[in-house]
Amino acid sequence: MEDTIRKVLAAYAKLPVDVATLGNQTDLYTIGLTSHASVNVMLGLEDAFDIEFPDSLLRKDTFQSIAAIADALGGLVDTANV
Amino acid sequence: MSDADEIRRTELRGIARQIGEEVAGPSAADVDAAGRFPAETIGAVREAGLLRALIPVEEGGLGASIDEIADVVTELGRWCASSGMILAMHSIQVACLVRHGDTSALAAFRRRVADEGLLLASATTEVGIGGDVRSSTCAVELDGDAFHLRKQAPVISYGEHADAILATARRTPESAPSDQVLVVCEKSAYALEQTTVWDALGFRGTCSSGFVLDATGNFDSVFATPYGDVSSQTMLPVSHILWSSLWLGMASEADARARRFVQNAARKTPGVIPPSAMRLAELAISMQELHDLVHGARARFRAADGDPDLGASIGYATSMNSLKVAASSLVIEVVQKALLICGMAGYANASPFTLGRLLRDAYGAQLMVNNDRINANNAQLLLVQRER
Numbered sequence: 001m002e003d004t005i006r007k008v009l010a011a012y013a014k015l016p017v018d019v020a021t022l023g024n025q026t027d028l029y030t031i032g033l034t035s036h037a038s039v040n041v042m043l044g045l046e047d048a049f050d051i052e053f054p055d056s057l058l059r060k061d062t063f064q065s066i067a068a069i070a071d072a073l074g075g076l077v078d079t080a081n082v
Numbered sequence: 083m084s085d086a087d088e089i090r091r092t093e094l095r096g097i098a099r100q101i102g103e104e105v106a107g108p109s110a111a112d113v114d115a116a117g118r119f120p121a122e123t124i125g126a127v128r129e130a131g132l133l134r135a136l137i138p139v140e141e142g143g144l145g146a147s148i149d150e151i152a153d154v155v156t157e158l159g160r161w162c163a164s165s166g167m168i169l170a171m172h173s174i175q176v177a178c179l180v181r182h183g184d185t186s187a188l189a190a191f192r193r194r195v196a197d198e199g200l201l202l203a204s205a206t207t208e209v210g211i212g213g214d215v216r217s218s219t220c221a222v223e224l225d226g227d228a229f230h231l232r233k234q235a236p237v238i239s240y241g242e243h244a245d246a247i248l249a250t251a252r253r254t255p256e257s258a259p260s261d262q263v264l265v266v267c268e269k270s271a272y273a274l275e276q277t278t279v280w281d282a283l284g285f286r287g288t289c290s291s292g293f294v295l296d297a298t299g300n301f302d303s304v305f306a307t308p309y310g311d312v313s314s315q316t317m318l319p320v321s322h323i324l325w326s327s328l329w330l331g332m333a334s335e336a337d338a339r340a341r342r343f344v345q346n347a348a349r350k351t352p353g354v355i356p357p358s359a360m361r362l363a364e365l366a367i368s369m370q371e372l373h374d375l376v377h378g379a380r381a382r383f384r385a386a387d388g389d390p391d392l393g394a395s396i397g398y399a400t401s402m403n404s405l406k407v408a409a410s411s412l413v414i415e416v417v418q419k420a421l422l423i424c425g426m427a428g429y430a431n432a433s434p435f436t437l438g439r440l441l442r443d444a445y446g447a448q449l450m451v452n453n454d455r456i457n458a459n460n461a462q463l464l465l466v467q468r469e470r
Contacts, residue, residue, distance in 0.1 A: 016258060029310065032258025035216065042466050055468040059394045060310070 001049075001077070005069050008044040013037050024067040029060070038063045045069065051076045091150050094135065098154040101126045102161030110162035113287040114439050117280065119243045120287045123165040124201065127158075132169065134196040136176045141189070142196030148177065148320055149380050152327035159331025160338075163443040164287025166331060168201075168240055170324035171288075175202035175248045177320045178264065178305075182312045187302035191246075191266055203244035205267075205295055209234035213455060216313065217259040221252035224301055231265060231297045236278070239290040245269050249295060250309050262309035267297035284442035285450075315393060319383055319402045321451075326376045326409035329447050332440055333413045336420035337369050339435045343424045358423045365419040372412040379405040396467040403456045403463075410447035417444045 002024070010019040013028065014037045022031075033041075041063060046052055051073070053062070062072045106123040113120045127133060135151050137143025151173045159166030179192050179202075194200060206215040220233040231251050238247060247267045252259060278292035305312060340362060347356040382401060386393035417440050421428045427435040 029308070030253075030258070030261050032260055034260040035310070036462060039462050039466055046466075052468075053466065055395060055397070056391070058396050058466055058468070060314075 001070055001073060002066060004048050005045070005066055005073070008041060008048055009066070012040040012044045022066060024070075025065050028063060028065055033063065035060075045073065049073055049077055087147075087150075090144065090146065091153065094132070094144075094146060094150055095153050095157055097130045097132065098157035101130060102158055106158060106162035106165045110165075110287075110439070113162060113164055117282075117286040117289070119240055119289050120162060120165045120168070121243070123158075123162055124168060124243075127165070127169055128199040128201070133172060133199050133201060134176075136173055136180055137192055137196045138180065141193050148323060148383060152324055152376075152380060155324050156327045156331035156334070159328040160335040162287065163328065163332050163440070164285050166328045167285055167288050167325075170321075170328050171204060171239055172202050173324055174317060174321050175204055178248065178312055178316050179266075181316045182264075182305055182307045184306045185302040185304075187300060188266065188305065191268075191303070195246075198245075200245035201240070201243065203238055203241050203247045205233055205235040205238045205241075205247050205249040205293075207236055208250075209236050209292075211259075213452070215250065215451075216262070216310065218250055218252045218262050219259065221255040221257060222263060222265060222304060223255055227301055229265065229297075229299055229301050229304060231267065231295070233295045233297075234277070235295055236292045237290045238274070238293050238295065239288045241274055241291060241293050241295075242276070242289065247272065247295060247297070249297070253308075260310070264305040264309045264312055265297070265299070266303040266305075267295065267299060268303075271299050272297035282446070284439070284444070284446045314399065318399075319386070322402050322406040322409075323376070323379055323383055325447070325450070326379065326405055329409050329413035329444070330372055330376045332444060333369060333372055333416035336417040336437055336440050337365060339428070339437065340365055340420035340423040343427065343435050361419060361423045365416065365423065368412060368416050368419060372409060372416060375405060375408055375412070396463050397469055400460050400463050400467060403460045406451070407448075407453045407456050407460075410453060413444045413447050414441075417441045 006019050013033055016032050042053060057072050063069060105126045109120060109122055131144055132154060134143040135146040139145040155166050155170045158169055179188060183189060183192050207213060208219055210219055211217050220231060223230045233249055246269060249265050249267055250262050251265060253261050253263045273296045275294040276291055277294060280289050280291045344356055344358050344362045386398055392398055417437055421437045424435040424437060427433045428437040430436060431438055
């Protein structure tokens with residue numbers, strides 16, 4: 001899952017640093033994730049994992065870090081597989 | 083709302099009306115013609131305590147709500163739109179200080195705003211970033227406890243007349259353009275170099291010239307809360323609520339003139355409905371749309387105050403954006419309809435029904451943060467928004 005998240009970030013987050021060098025807890029907003037880019041990341045994740053973020057997860061802190069994204073996706077992907 | 087709140091709200095509205103009748107209204111034509119700062123009106127606003135209205139009582143303010151100051155802005159906007167806009171823009175800055183002023187220095191500054199009646203301006207846009215206020219080129223440079231900030235601002239409304247300017251900047255010289263903070267810059271520690279002259283179609287008294295702001299200060303004048311959060315939770319919704327409340331006041335004045343015009347005609351021919359009365363009926367519909375739009379948004383803001391999940395939702399953000407786009411279009415619609423009703427009496431400058439200044443001011447509404455930019459933001463948010 002984490003590899004796919006990193007691929008989506010590399011494609012859509014428009015970060016000024018190499019995504020491979022990011023820690024799982026690195027604050028993505030501090031290193032330059034804009035609200036515009038975060039919408040594209042959401043769309044990219046929805047496509048990659050074939051899920052839809054519910055309204056309750058469509059908020060800034062869901063996309064704060066790779067770990068936060070993995071947390072959010074964890075619940076969604078499990079539910080989808082049931 | 084408690085009885086005390088209701089009394090204060092009625093009083094504040096009454097104070098605004100009195101300032102409008104006695105100061106803002108009589109000086110509005112000269113402020114507009116000369117393109118000058120409405121010093122007498124803002125002086126009266128300060129004297130009446132309205133500059134400190136939003137600050138809590140225990141910090142020397144009146145403890146007023148956004149709703150209450152919005153009523154004041156609406157009332158003042160009927161008399162002098164430039165003065166109403168200045169009070170609105172000042173109040174937006176105060177709201178950010180009250181809701182996010184999270185350092186002891188900012189708390190102390192808030193008290194000074196109340197005690198000394200300081201007027202606050204804003205420097206959010208920057209030369210070279212294309213109007214995107216969520217991106218900065220300039221940065222806060224720290225040297226020990228002191229900061230230095232140099233910002234090329236295409237617009238600082240009433241910059242020359244303010245006592246302090248709240249500016250956005252990157253957190254550090256190494257920070258990403260979107261990693262922004264809000265900084266209080268005080269007049270005693272900044273220099274303003276004027277770069278452009280404000281000579282515009284409307285809102286001429288806001289004196290929205292361009293400046294290079296060169297400021298120093300103590301590092302704890304920098305908000306600890308990231309500007310992105312200040313913006314989404316307070317600056318953006320409060321801006322759109324206070325601006326649209328101002329436009330409601332301008333529209334109300336145009337509506338009142340049109341109504342008087344039709345009623346004058348009706349008195350001359352009792353029993354016959356004047357043809358312009360049909361246009362007045364149409365105008366009443368636009369007025370109701372604008373009124374209910376603005377008051378609906380105020381109710382949504384109050385609800386978000388008690389429900390952080392609502393305030394953080396995409397639906398809330400898009401609705402606050404839609405408010406601005408819709409209200410800024412409706413104010414033009416209302417003034418135009420009023421002009422058709424009043425005819426040449428509305429077109430004439432020296433007439434009790436004159437609508438020229440209101441129409442010129444109204445056209446500014448869709449341009450200050452261009453509606454195209456706001457619709458583009460919403461277009462993107464709607465790609466993921468689920469519910470309204």
